[in-house]
Amino acid sequence: MSSGCGKGCGRRRPSQFSLNLSKVGKGKIVSDPAGINCGATARETFDEGSEVTLTAKARTGWEFKRWRYRCKGQGKVCTIDVTSNFRAVAVFTAAPIACGARKDEPGPNCP
Secondary structure (H helix, E strand, O other), rough: OOOOOOOOOOOOOOEEEEEEEEEEEEEEEEEEEOOEEOOEEEEEEEEEEOOEEEEEEEEEOOOEEEEEEEEOOOOEEEEOOOOOOOEEEEEEEEEOOOOOOOOOOOOOOOO
């Protein structure tokens, strides 16, 4: 007599958790493994126990300043061991402009 259990019966499927990402300023967040290439906001799910590396990439004329929330204080690369839902914000600021670098924005130190 069959138990009615099909393929995969008895295997525990890993829990999945959400990574919710956003940014302030001009730049993007990318992940390894692939799945996140965030220009504004992104939400992706990963299996419990996965390791995800986030990298903040500033646009030209901007620089990465810091992470907010759980990536706090780790430079532009943040590695996450996925054990729960996760939220992070990448903060980018305008890079200082050298005097005369752009005609439309003379810079803070220009006469």
